[in-house]
Amino acid sequence: MTSKPRPQESVANAQRLNDAIVRLRARLRVESGQHATGLTATQLAVLASVVREGPVTAARLASLEHVSAQSIAQSLAVLKAAGLIHTTPDPRDGRKKLVSAAPSATELVDKLLTGRASFLARAIEQVLPPEEREDVEKAIDLLERLASADLSEGGI
Template sequence: MTANPGPQQPAVSAATAQRLQDAMKRLRARLRAESGQHAIGLTATQLGVLLSVVREGPVTAARLAALEHVSAQAIAQSLAVLKAAGLIHGAPDPKDGRKKLMSADPSATELIDKLLTGRASFLARAIDQVVAPGEREDVEKAIDLLERLADADLSGGAI
């Protein structure tokens, strides 16, 4: 179910789009702080790559670049840091020896679980304290909308 602004609906203003971007940025920063991510010494990009390796692994660098929407060079830089930290390792792809498959060390899985648990715990507490029971359904709707925005394919001009 996608909604497109029709002739009777005005386009979303740049100010509204900026407010959404600012709110998401502040929430991401708060989640990083509440989960203890700052103490780990990895950037948000490196942790995103690590999360993808944990969830998708064993996985190629090309697949990681596609998942993270970044260049092969950016993935290579993140993978180098993660390898040096002992969080991931590479092995030849049994189907194509020219490629390497990246896998997570068990310590990486523990780290990601700890971070995700910290973030979820903070969000659950914040929702309990800030969002009135009558607004909980609005949170569910907002999540649905954010998921649709994240999945939007605007290459054809419309979603």
């Protein structure tokens, strides 16, 4: 029987989790070669969404990335200037533009994702003993549940 954690334990665990995620994301940026792109993490996240979802509207991208329309517009301007995306009129609503990825964008996103996955696979193999590798699957399930949690009544 497990006891319910005290609120201060939950806060401490939340902070440790946040710190670990921040450190891991920074490491993944380095290992994937993200810094060499000259793009920010936000711009690359938007680009990955365009590659995954495109053709897509800026409004849909803002929703996917949980950012403002202004923030998306700024990222899209940089990506367009870099030749990584292009826009075309929406055939269903001529007032809107659809954003699509250039082939070079797809290659870049694939390279970055492969670099991240390769680093993580090597780290799991080299750092974790076989009996702890099963725990990684459990941790992934838990992180996915946390990421999709709907806390709208108590949100920030």
